[in-house]
Amino acid sequence: MAPANTLPAWSELQAHRDDVAKNFVLKEAFASDADRFGRFSRTFKAAGVSADILFDFSKNFLTNETLDLLVKLAEQAGVERKRDAMFRGDKINFTENRAVYHTALRNVGGWDMKVDGQDVMSGPNGVNSVLEHMKEFSEKVRSGEWTGFSGKKLTNIVNVGIGGSDLGPVMVTEALKHYGAPDMTLHFVSNIDGTHMAEALKASDPETTLFLIASKTFTTAETTTNANTAKSWFLEKTGGKGDVAKHFVALSTNEAEVTKFGIDSANMFGFESWVGGRYSVWSAIGLSVALYVGYDNFYKFLSGAHAMDKHFRETPLKENIPVLGGLLGVWYSDFFQAQTHLVAPFDQYLHRFAAYLQQLSMESNGKAITSDGSTAKYTTGAILFGEPCTNAQHSFFQLVHQGTKLIPADFILAAKSHNPIHDNLHQKMLASNYFAQAEALMVGKTDDQLRAEGTPEDLIPHKRFLGNRPTTSILVGDVIGPAELGALIVYYEHLTFVEGAIWDINSFDQWGVELGKVLAKKILKELDEPGNGEGHDASTGGLIGAFKQFAKI
């Protein structure tokens, strides 16, 4: 595939940016076009997702011509062809020779899905049989039929995993807390920092604790170390009476390592190598979600995801919501030099959403090498960050409003709250902030307005808001339930796909995390051997030496 900047539409977009978009004033675009909101908004409607989701792209640097050119870029970059290859099970993860098939995990619509000519949905290890196993197991644990070694119900779940084996389950269980079993406590232990495990164990009773060891590879150092620590704790606390088989299950693709660890393969929930870690919450890795919110809600979560897959797969580019989101990402990164992408949910339940999206976006598109092995001559993945609002407004929004950087932002709100307390006052205040922030970022505040308010002349520059800062507003038409959450996550998954497809990079490997892992392994050995960091550069060696001295190792 040709690098993005060699495509004719890329040059056309550059010329368009220089002619029109550089001087584009959002508020004037609204003043001169009564239909702008309607023209640049799209509503996601789907069977299985009870609420419509409105995506308002109108407060972005878009004209009809921009949209046409961006769509042309997507066509020339082969976005549809690449998308179809993904859904066909082709090995589009070309550096690992793997299919990218997380869409099969939520294929509740009965699509024919095959990898290497094999149906991935049926058969003993197929998607449907793992789902059946998850259903059976989660129902037994929730009902108390599956008990611990002393006959007590398991109500304390400790998920041990990191990266995609942690962030998805944490984010989703937090987002769906409203649906969670009231008698269940969840802990997510990811960090190798012993504090993480120690604090979870302090709050756990071995008789009622179920450990889910979540690791695609089952070789990740943090997870295997944490899992072994948990197992030792369990055996020690139960004086050898504890039955590992009743208290430990594995969520993994690696049966050999799972059994080596001591977990019976009957208590293993499998998936395949075509599921990337950051796309794995839909797989067995989502078992904590099913345990907490119940299998029926987990199934709704998959259904909402599938509905967005269907939209992405079948909708023409110009109406295709994740395609539009991805095109805007490219537009701002490469034509306006925006370095970041802010995602701020106006929703406390979504407080880990941005953390989840960080891995999704930055592990996928934090690449500089294109498909032919050459270095991209353009910017790729943006730095994604975010926090829930209104909290974020009181911390870093100063820079978003008045800083020197362009920060395209997404705001997310549900029309209805799960907790309409105080006569829904909180929800109305939350909503008013959601509207106000996008409006303020767009319209700004002029010197004349400040003068009319009686602002002293010397303060006017400080109180001026230039405005013209783009936002995408996403409004869920009801509460955010499992299906709506599934659809929202998949919006971002496919947005990330579209960006990567245009940038001509492989969004599905993660070689960039390897070097640090290898060095850490080597240094770990050195910490137990004599020496003071010799053989490293002076800074690293000096730090190792100082650490050994301070810690008396």
Ligand SMILES: O=P(O)(O)OC[C@H]1O[C@](O)(CO)[C@@H](O)[C@@H]1O
């Ligand atoms: O599930 P695993 O194999 O333990 O991997 C955990 C995480 O580590 C990574 O490979 C990065 O180091 C992620 O891509 C992955 O989600």
